[in-house]
Amino acid sequence: MTAQLIDGNALSRQLRAEVATRAAALKARGVTPGLAVVLVGDNPASQVYVRNKVKACEEAGLHSVLEKYDASMTEAELLARVEALNNDPSIHGILVQLPLPKHIDDHKVIEAISPLKDVDGFHVASAGALMVGEVGFKACTPYGCMKMLESIGMKDLRGKHAVVIGRSNIVGKPMAMMLLQANATVTICHSGTADLGAMTRQADVIVAAVGKRDVLTADMVKPGAVVIDVGMNRNDEGKLCGDVDFAGVKEVAGFITPVPGGVGPMTITMLLVNTMEAAERSAS
Numbered sequence: 001m002t003a004q005l006i007d008g009n010a011l012s013r014q015l016r017a018e019v020a021t022r023a024a025a026l027k028a029r030g031v032t033p034g035l036a037v038v039l040v041g042d043n044p045a046s047q048v049y050v051r052n053k054v055k056a057c058e059e060a061g062l063h064s065v066l067e068k069y070d071a072s073m074t075e076a077e078l079l080a081r082v083e084a085l086n087n088d089p090s091i092h093g094i095l096v097q098l099p100l101p102k103h104i105d106d107h108k109v110i111e112a113i114s115p116l117k118d119v120d121g122f123h124v125a126s127a128g129a130l131m132v133g134e135v136g137f138k139a140c141t142p143y144g145c146m147k148m149l150e151s152i153g154m155k156d157l158r159g160k161h162a163v164v165i166g167r168s169n170i171v172g173k174p175m176a177m178m179l180l181q182a183n184a185t186v187t188i189c190h191s192g193t194a195d196l197g198a199m200t201r202q203a204d205v206i207v208a209a210v211g212k213r214d215v216l217t218a219d220m221v222k223p224g225a226v227v228i229d230v231g232m233n234r235n236d237e238g239k240l241c242g243d244v245d246f247a248g249v250k251e252v253a254g255f256i257t258p259v260p261g262g263v264g265p266m267t268i269t270m271l272l273v274n275t276m277e278a279a280e281r282s283a284s
């Protein structure tokens with residue numbers, strides 16, 4: 001058996017076209033959705049990601065502002081910038097690119113962002129809203145994974161067992177909450193899990209979000225399972241690869257997401273969706 005690919009680029013094109021339509025409608029009412037992206041320091045990967053986010057905004061007709069600062073920027077200076085953006089009516093979403101330089105407390109910076117503009121969904125208020133099923137911004141990566149499941153007819157996961165590998169605040173934990181919200185039975189695995197394969201072999205849906213290559217291999221997957229790969233690693237040849245042994249797992253899984261071209265572009269798409277949502281809320 002060979003798995004069907006869930007194409008994050010194709011799904012992104014579709015969802016971004018919907019954002020563009022909504023953006024045009026809001027602009028006709030005199031409001032242009034605006035995203036501020038704040039980048040501190042010169043992490044080369046961050047430069048690429050941030051450029052992609054700004055480009056995606058432009059293509060969907062969203063206004064974006066890229067603020068680049070030297071790595072020597074102080075925490076107080078950054079907090080002051082966040083506060084200014086909180087009060088800027090032309091900005092509906094604020095994204096402070098992570099990681100931040102070591103002398104800046106990222107938790108403090110994220111909590112300084114107004115929850116109304118927290119399009120990353122990283123604020124404690126956003127995480128709490130997800131937890132209790134209230135309105136709030138959903139973290140873009142797990143939100144994108146949910147849209148990928150929806151695209152293959154798995155919006156309601158009643159009766160399904162989902163196994164999440166990884167427990168980070170930005171992917172693993174919110175992912176588990178969203179799967180739970182969709183009625184899945186959810187297991188969260190992590191570095192302290194005794195027998196990962198025993199868990200994943202029971203899963204109808206597996207989300208790998210560890211940040212390590214080959215965390216999931218073919219022998220750990222039930223035939224026909226859906227495998228979502230959130231990983232972003234480099235292999236020995238320097239090529240981008242996920243957490244899943246793609247070549248092996250695609251022979252067992254029913255559906256699988258590729259890296260690149262899977263969850264990555266969906267993360268950016270959901271950032272646009274959240275920014276659109278923020279602008280619409282502020283205009284209503």
Ligand SMILES: Nc1nc(=O)c2c([nH]1)NC[C@@H]1CN(c3ccc(C(=O)N[C@@H](CCC(=O)O)C(=O)O)cc3)C=[N+]21
Pocket residue numbers: 048049052095096097098099120140232240259260261262263264265266267268
């Ligand atoms: N505040 C904040 N919010 C984030 O959402 C955030 C962040 N900080 N810091 C870094 C991570 C990483 N991230 C990615 C988004 C898209 C791709 C993406 O589009 N990847 C392409 C490939 C890109 C390439 O070729 O390098 C793909 O998978 O096809 C990757 C990584 C968002 N992040």
